[in-house]
Amino acid sequence: MWHFISEQISQSIGDDFICDDIREVKGGDTHQNYKISDGHKRFFIKLNGDDGLPYFDAETVGLNHLRDTQLFRVPNVICSGIIENTSYLVLEHIVLQHGDEQSWYQLGVQLAHMHQQHTQEMFGWQEDNFIGRTPQPNHWHKRWDVFFAEERIGFLLQLLAEKGECSVSIERAVDSVKQLLYGHHPIASMLHGDLWSGNVGFHQRTPVLFDPAFYFGDRETDIAMTELFSRFPPSFYDGYEATWPLNEGYAYRKQVYQLYHILNHALMFGSHYRDTATSMLMALDQ
Template identity: 45%
Template sequence: MWHALSLHLSEQLDIDFEIREKTAIGGGDIHDAYCISDGGEQRFFVKTNQRECLPAFEAEAEGLRQLAMSEHIHVPRVYFVGPVKDSAALVLNFLPIKSLDDTQAYLFGQQLARHHRRGEQVEYGFDDDNFIGTSEQRNSWHRKWCHFFAEQRIGWQLQLAAEKSLHLGDIDTIIHGVKAQLANHRPKPALLHGDLWSGNVGLSVNGPVLFDPACYWGDREADIAMTELFGGFPQSFYNGYQAEWPLDEGYQQRKDIYNLYHVLNHVNLFGGPYLAQAEQLLTKLTLTV
């Protein structure tokens, strides 16, 4: 595989590239990851998995390309995505990263708010379905946000759960309840990262950098809500975002609806304690009887 990948990169870089150094990188639960180089200064980050995982890599690459069009945030550059022998691979430039400090978190909040403001999209969705973790993420275009989120996000995850004999309530009733709670909220569509927890952002030599997206056009609050779900971000991040573009009234009530999506996804991926958390959220949102 590695010789074949060297040939692919040689073609992409228009140089004779031979992998001479390869170091495994820990931290991922789904894919294998490596830092490779030809012994020089240029290094690359490589994700590999079985060939069946290629659609997930292609979706990630497309998300990074879409985010890269923004002049306000920084993401890794995609050098190659495709099959390599019996495997699939995604190759990005290698960016050593560390956690955001307060100053850089404030800057990232400002950058994300500016990014969320860009674009003239009038519908919610994405050109293709993609993935959130290993779960398929449906992205059919909708003109009404309440319909998109209720059906493509909550309803889809409940259907996946039901197929695993995890029943959290009547799906149609919950979808109707989500639509009702979001019916009067008509946000400007923003290109979302889609999986914005603290493990998918860091500080590089170029400043804050985002990776592992699950992009779609939706309510910017969905990105902000997720930052509060798994450990949270430094308070300076929220201060920076609010200074640039304050959140709309009612965000505190809507964030639980948005985070229900990610909790349901964790139910489908991991089960266990997330099932109780999902039930508690559904009760809090009065979406079950």
């Protein structure tokens, strides 16, 4: 397998590459990750089963759109495919470091600039993709409240119901989300879609983004995700606010935006997140 992948890399970069150093990279819940090298050139490899290529195709599209903004360092996609019942994605290897205060401030500034790139009148995306292992439907909608209630919350609740792990009325939950977001009319911003600390890094103080769940939606959803599991440093929010301040209603909407990611974790990891999601859903009716 590694010999075949080396050949594909060689064809893609137009130079000989034969990996002689293969090291597994721990972390991540969706794929097996490796760093490979020939002593001079290094690449980051993701592996999955033979049904995993759609994940990598969607990731490639998202990375390319983030790169096209020319706002962030984004790993280049080298090649992808299937060999021996294993799908693979080869990415540029970028050495990541922790960001200092100025680096995080710059990430906030640049994210706000990306959110300001208003190129769509509707919410969604031209194709469905994934958030982690979970399918993410992106059917176009004119109204944000309908899109988020149906394509995000309702869809994940239906997936949980199919596993016998949904204890709430899906229809009632969807209606509650629509009511909460009714009257909120954001522009359709280009979103990372899964913006937490594990999908952000810095290379020579330059912000690096990866593993997107790309679509066009309310910019507040990206910010809400940054506050969910491990809040970004204060300088990030200072940079964002200095560039494009959030509406005061964000604090009111933040919890329902975070609910999407809690539901996704309930699908992937089970009871603790399911209980948290149930409590958040019950709070919508109060």
